[in-house]
Amino acid sequence: MKIVRQGQIAIALVCAVLGFMLAVQFRTTQDIRASLPYQRVEDLSQRLQETEKERDALLEELAKLRDSLTETSSWETQKIKMAAGIVPLRGPGVVITIDDSKRPAKPGENPNLYLIHDDDMLKVINELWAAGAEAVAINEQRLIASSEIRCAGPTLSVNNTRYSPPYEIKAIGSPQTLVNALKMRGGVVETLQFWGIQISIKPQEVVEIPAYKGTFRFEYAKPVENGGK
Amino acid sequence: MLLPLIGILVGIIVGVMFPVKIPVEYAKFMSVALLAALDSVFGGLRAGMEDKFDNVIFISGFFTNAMLAAGLVYIGDRLGIDLYYVALLTFGLRIFQNLAIIRRYILKK
Numbered sequence: 001m002k003i004v005r006q007g008q009i010a011i012a013l014v015c016a017v018l019g020f021m022l023a024v025q026f027r028t029t030q031d032i033r034a035s036l037p038y039q040r041v042e043d044l045s046q047r048l049q050e051t052e053k054e055r056d057a058l059l060e061e062l063a064k065l066r067d068s069l070t071e072t073s074s075w076e077t078q079k080i081k082m083a084a085g086i087v088p089l090r091g092p093g094v095v096i097t098i099d100d101s102k103r104p105a106k107p108g109e110n111p112n113l114y115l116i117h118d119d120d121m122l123k124v125i126n127e128l129w130a131a132g133a134e135a136v137a138i139n140e141q142r143l144i145a146s147s148e149i150r151c152a153g154p155t156l157s158v159n160n161t162r163y164s165p166p167y168e169i170k171a172i173g174s175p176q177t178l179v180n181a182l183k184m185r186g187g188v189v190e191t192l193q194f195w196g197i198q199i200s201i202k203p204q205e206v207v208e209i210p211a212y213k214g215t216f217r218f219e220y221a222k223p224v225e226n227g228g229k
Numbered sequence: 230m231l232l233p234l235i236g237i238l239v240g241i242i243v244g245v246m247f248p249v250k251i252p253v254e255y256a257k258f259m260s261v262a263l264l265a266a267l268d269s270v271f272g273g274l275r276a277g278m279e280d281k282f283d284n285v286i287f288i289s290g291f292f293t294n295a296m297l298a299a300g301l302v303y304i305g306d307r308l309g310i311d312l313y314y315v316a317l318l319t320f321g322l323r324i325f326q327n328l329a330i331i332r333r334y335i336l337k338k
Contacts, residue, residue: 007282011273012236014291018266019240020247025259027244028251 059213066211082135085144085212089135091172093207094179096124099166101196113195116165118151120197123188124169125149131181133173135209139163142212159214166198175203233270257306257313258299264320265294271327278334294320 066086081087098121101114125143128136136143141158143149148157155162171178179201182189192199251259269291276282298316305312 007273007277007284007287008232010282010284010287011270011277012232014266014270014273014288015233015236016240016243017291018263018270019237019242020244021240021259021263021266022237023241023244024247024249024251025256025263028253028256028259031250032253032256 062215063211063213085135085142088211089172089209090206091134092175092205093133093170093172093203093209094128094175094182095202095204095207096169096171096182097166097198097200097202098124098169098192099198102198103196114197116156116167116192116197118149118156120188120192121149121156121167121169124182127181127184127188128169128171128173128178131173131177133171133178135172137170137209139168140210142210144212159212170207170209172207172209179203233274258302261298261302261313261316261320262295264317264324265298266291268320268323268327269294271324271331275327275330275334278331 078087082089098116100116103114105111105114121138125136125138138149138156138158141147141161141163143158147159150157152162155164156167157163181187182201184190189199189201269287272290273282273287276287298320301312301316305315
């Protein structure tokens with residue numbers, strides 16, 4: 001076998017660079033393969049479907065279990081459940097529909113002013129609670145103590161479910177008080193209507209508010225022994 | 230023949246150790262440069278077997294080839310011409326040619 005005599009060191013050096021490039025390129029290609037677009041879309045959608053099915057089954061089970069609990073409960077526990085939002089409620093109240101403004105933004109004006117934001121919704125909800133609303137729901141999502149109301153892009157996220165306008169808020173309470181609280185002079189509705197945001201308030205004899213469909217998770221919180229005394 | 234192999238091993242080890250990552254957009258340039266480097270190595274081996282090896286030509290050829298290949302791909306990318314394949318084809322052909330010549334030398338002893 002003929003031996004390469006000349007340029008051993010130079011070739012070795014270049015080989016080292018080549019090896020380095022090989023390793024880097026190998027890792028980069030590995031990354032590309034592992035990235036989402038390269039995984040088969042069908043595979044992912046199938047997994048999503050399976051997970052959704054599983055979720056629905058679990059939700060059903062949860063509802064069943066909660067129902068079986070209801071039968072053996074006293075008035076006290078029933079009240080706690082109503083407050084926690086895990087039983088559907090019915091009673092007199094108001095139905096409020098809020099939609100984005102149809103008015104075109106004037107040039108130079110912030111178009112955001114004509115859209116509903118999470119803080120607008122929060123103000124309305126806050127006003128409802130202040131006026132003695134006993135239960136509130138946004139688009140079939142019961143508001144519980146840990147419910148969030150947050151802008152998620154152009155949509156609104158409530159109980160981790162996204163909704164786009166129009167939003168429907170249902171509240172149980174004294175219809176007259178609720179309506180008056182919202183329509184208060186200088187109140188929420190007046191401010192929103194100034195920007196052309198469409199808001200309709202209908203007092204109703206019977207408003208039905210669904211139960212909270214999610215789960216409660218307590219990863220960090222633990223009840224205090226002895227009831228905290 | 231041993232030194233180049235040691236070199237490539239050292240390079241791979243260093244490359245694995247260093248957490249250098251190339252953005253996905255640049256992976257194409259890197260692959261062409263890689264091919265150019267491979268071509269240079271084979272060319273160098275061949276020259277060494279023919280006793281025509283020249284250090285300056287070898288090193289400069291290595292760098293210019295890699296740069297030119299990457300630059301060509303970049304320009305092609307901008308112009309919408311797939312110069313990527315041109316570099317790929319050229320280097321691929323040359324690698325095979327050099328490999329054939331090296332093989333003959335080795336077999337002839």
